[in-house]
Amino acid sequence: MSSVFSMAPFFESENKSRVAVIGSGNWGSVAAKLIASNTLKLPSFHDEVRMWVFEETLPSGKKLSAVINQTNENVKYLPGIKLGKNVVADPDLEHAVTDSNMLVFVTPHQFMEGICKRIQGKIRKDAQAISLVKGMEVKRDGPSMISTIISQKLGISCCVLMGANIANEIAQENFSEATVGYRENKEIAEKWVHLFNTPFFSVSSVQDVEGVELCGTLKNVVAIAAGFVDGLEMGNNTKAAIMRIGLREMKAFSKLLFSSVKDNTFFESCGVADLITTCLGGRNRKCAEAFAKHGGKRSFDELEAEMLQGQKLQGVLTAKEVHEVLCHRGWLESFPLFATVHEICIRRLPPAAIVKYSEHTHQHSRASL
Ligand SMILES: NC(=O)C1=CN([C@@H]2O[C@H](COP(=O)(O)OP(=O)(O)OC[C@H]3O[C@@H](n4cnc5c(N)ncnc54)[C@H](O)[C@@H]3O)[C@@H](O)[C@H]2O)C=CC1
Ligand SMILES: O=C(CO)COP(=O)(O)O
Secondary structure: OHHHHHHHHHHHHHHOEEEEEEOOOHHHHHHHHHHHHHHOOOOOEEEEEEEEOOOOEOOOOOEHHHHHHHHOEOOOOOOOOEOOOOEEEEOOHHHHHOOOOEEEEOOOHHHHHHHHHHHOOOOOOOOEEEEOOOOEEEEOOEEEEHHHHHHHHHOOOEEEEEOOOOHHHHHOOOOEEEEEEOOOOHHHHHHHHHHHOEOOEEEEEEOOHHHHHHHHHHHHHHHHHHHHHHHOOOOHHHHHHHHHHHHHHHHHHHHHHOOOOOHHHHHOHHHHHHHHHHHHHOHHHHHHHHHHHOOOOOOHHHHHHHHHOOOOOOHHHHHHHHHHHHHHHOOHHHOHHHHHHHHHHOOOOOOOHHHHHHHHHHHHHHHHO
């Protein structure tokens, strides 16, 4: 009898879910903090949250992962915020994921395919994933959403979480909302909601993975356009017009790619709310404003390195990827704003073209959207 009792904690512990966060940038660190505050409270999760750190050496000569574990702070990507003592930084990707059955992917999108390849065949059989990554990949045979890459490469199901979520504001515990997109299994979606939800971070779920993910991905292109308007000092009405045209293109593009995308998704936090917050206060907007102020004479790469100190822009790359899709599918004329953002980013058009082309071509392409 006594041996049965002594086994109880073992079985209890085996049934608990273990979470790994793959990524430790600005949002990655905040996501780990949010999750870690919940795993301490929720009995169905192990307290510890493993956070994979893309290792780098700080100016002090120390390794970032070691400093995070000593100070409980990501001094480079989220300075001044304690992550929670149960967040453990791990520079070894395979080791970070090996024991976890709940994998949270949150790195800049351009690194995701390589990361998936590295952990292929090295994760638990019962693993589930969620992607917080805003972006997509474009291949010869067309665009692939990041959640699809995760599912295909790792052979596991993948939800997404997107929303009006400027990471630094969530780190301050100011109220915001987010949307979990799921494909079929509402129960799994609710488990993710449970893991992220806090009194200041209100999460709901919708059955529309592609819609949610495309909202998060495409709003970064519109934010670049909004930044151009700010840099050119054209005022709020112009910026609102660009946001409206952008939202229209986001919806049309998403529905052309996936007929399953739902209209209501654009009214969730992942849709119009994320578009607004990113166009007001995001990094894409900020760098695009500087680009326009310099008349397009300084490249985005240069501005990103100088202004973001290691954080990464997603909008410029996404504009290029969207442009490739538009070219391949013969849709260029129907998406003047998306097309113009890319042309400006590669300095084929001046920043002022954002209004001229978006507005002009918009008149002529209205019917096809
Ligand atoms: N920061 C924010 O407010 C929000 C960001 N997101 C999305 O979250 C995703 C991740 O962004 P953040 O966490 O903000 O990252 P970040 O832009 O702050 O930091 C860049 C990260 O990339 C890592 N990195 C650099 N080179 C790498 C490589 N070769 N391989 C792997 N990793 C490398 C860096 O170590 C760092 O952790 C992006 O898709 C972004 O759009 C979503 C919502 C809010
Ligand atoms: O996605 C974001 C807010 O939800 C952050 O946008 P930026 O990458 O432009 O800062």
